[in-house]
Amino acid sequence: MATSTRQSCLKYLLHLAQDNLDFRLPEIKSLLALRGKPFHYSGNFQEKTPFWCLDELSEEDVRGVMARSVCAKSAFELWGHGKTHSELKTSLLKYPTENMSPFMCKDSTYRINVYTFNKTLEFEDRIKRIDSMDYLPFEGTVNLKSPQHIFCLLEDYGTDPNDIPEHPNYIYFGRWIADGQRELIRSHSVKNRHFIGNTSMDAGLSFIMANHAKVNKNDLVFDPFVGTGSLLVACSHFRAYVCGTDIDYNTIHGRGRSSRKNKTWRGPDENIRANLRQYGTEDMYIDVMVSDASKHVWREAALFDAIITDPPYGIRESTRRTGSHKDVIKPQDAIYEESHVPVTQAYHLSDIFTDLLNFSAHHLVLGGRLVYWLPVYRPEYCVEMVPLKPMSSGSSATVSRRSPAIPHAA
Numbered sequence: 001m002a003t004s005t006r007q008s009c010l011k012y013l014l015h016l017a018q019d020n021l022d023f024r025l026p027e028i029k030s031l032l033a034l035r036g037k038p039f040h041y042s043g044n045f046q047e048k049t050p051f052w053c054l055d056e057l058s059e060e061d062v063r064g065v066m067a068r069s070v071c072a073k074s075a076f077e078l079w080g081h082g083k084t085h086s087e088l089k090t091s092l093l094k095y096p097t098e099n100m101s102p103f104m105c106k107d108s109t110y111r112i113n114v115y116t117f118n119k120t121l122e123f124e125d126r127i128k129r130i131d132s133m134d135y136l137p138f139e140g141t142v143n144l145k146s147p148q149h150i151f152c153l154l155e156d157y158g159t160d161p162n163d164i165p166e167h168p169n170y171i172y173f174g175r176w177i178a179d180g181q182r183e184l185i186r187s188h189s190v191k192n193r194h195f196i197g198n199t200s201m202d203a204g205l206s207f208i209m210a211n212h213a214k215v216n217k218n219d220l221v222f223d224p225f226v227g228t229g230s231l232l233v234a235c236s237h238f239r240a241y242v243c244g245t246d247i248d249y250n251t252i253h254g255r256g257r258s259s260r261k262n263k264t265w266r267g268p269d270e271n272i273r274a275n276l277r278q279y280g281t282e283d284m285y286i287d288v289m290v291s292d293a294s295k296h297v298w299r300e301a302a303l304f305d306a307i308i309t310d311p312p313y314g315i316r317e318s319t320r321r322t323g324s325h326k327d328v329i330k331p332q333d334a335i336y337e338e339s340h341v342p343v344t345q346a347y348h349l350s351d352i353f354t355d356l357l358n359f360s361a362h363h364l365v366l367g368g369r370l371v372y373w374l375p376v377y378r379p380e381y382c383v384e385m386v387p388l389k390p391m392s393s394g395s396s397a398t399v400s401r402r403s404p405a406i407p408h409a410a
């Protein structure tokens with residue numbers, strides 16, 4: 001009973017990274033949806049700010065989201081908030097004692113951090129901030145190195161670096177619960193990846209795509225324009241089985257010219273499987289094969305839980321498909337079939353997306369998601385530009401967008 005009363009009034013504060021702003025809300029919504037929870041914000045929700053207050057969640061839900069999120073930096077159980085320190089104090093003193101006391105008892109250890117967004121505070125000012133919170137009934141001992149409980153005072157000075165106010169616009173205080181998965185951006189950076197190409201997808205964006213697609217343990221995920229497999233790397237990290245196709249024989253077989261500086265040719269074992277091995281997820285690798293995404297090679301069935309892809313959009317990667325310019329394919333002599341390299345012709349962007357949507361409508365399971373990059377000119381972008389295809393009920397298409405002029409930028 002005590003636990004349910006405690007849970008019912010809890011609010012959680014997410015501290016989000018201020019990059020890929022458009023992708024944060026779909027990421028958090030998707031991760032909550034994976035847990036069967038809707039997105040409920042509390043107060044006046046402003047999508048572009050670094051702090052969001054969420055309602056109607058359990059601590060377990062928040063931990064589950066943070067175990068996947070690349071957009072969120074940290075999550076806190078929100079104890080108080082206000083426009084000024086005095087408002088914060090009033091709010092904190094109203095917070096139920098029974099919610100606070102398990103974390104403030106005599107034999108516990110704790111630490112208070114001070115975090116400021118869009119302003120740097122001197123060390124002395126940080127200490128002053130902490131000292132000013134002496135109205136909170138902490139009974140435990142301070143332990144800076146490895147405390148049992150971490151608390152955080154967060155001050156928001158707005159998002160304009162050219163107009164930093166003297167006093168914070170808003171202040172929060174809460175108990176730290178978990179950090180997000182920002183570390184994956186560094187640990188999976190393409191800079192240190194075994195096999196890369198000119199258009200290998202940035203690690204952070206690959207994980208965000210996997211989250212948008214609600215990739216789950218034991219799912220089967222397909223990338224029809226797989227390249228060097230960056231999206232498969234991200235999905236396999238979340239324990240999905242992965243497979244892909246690419247029209248380029250050299251990419252699939254890890255041969256040909258290297259994309260690395262000071263290296264002319266790809267070395268042995270530079271391939272997608274080796275990338276997964278590098279990150280300890282080779283057991284999730286199904287296979288990749290040479291195939292033209294514009295041609296039907298799969299049996300007619302709902303095969304994939306998610307289709308995640310980064311189609312060629314013609315700037316750094318040419319758009320092509322098999323077929324001669326006259327659209328006449330010469331019959332092959334069986335003897336030469338092995339060494340035959342099909343002639344290719346231009347593959348127009350609109351056809352790529354039509355084929356992708358048709359393919360997904362036929363091969364995604366019910367409720368499965370298609371996540372792909374659509375090149376747009378941002379100043380003119382509107383949602384009507386997103387190609388549509390009526391899908392079987394329950395399926396949905398999630399679209400990430402980028403400008404063709406700024407490859408791999410949100």
Ligand SMILES: C[S@@+](CC[C@H](N)C(=O)[O-])C[C@H]1O[C@@H](n2cnc3c(N)ncnc32)[C@H](O)[C@@H]1O
Nearest residue numbers: 200201225227228230246247248292293310312
């Ligand atoms: C933007 S890249 C994908 C990069 C990939 N996400 C990665 O991380 O390396 C597009 C890929 O589509 C492949 N491609 C182009 N036309 C294709 C087609 N008709 N069918 C299948 N793959 C194709 C290219 O060879 C290229 O590897």
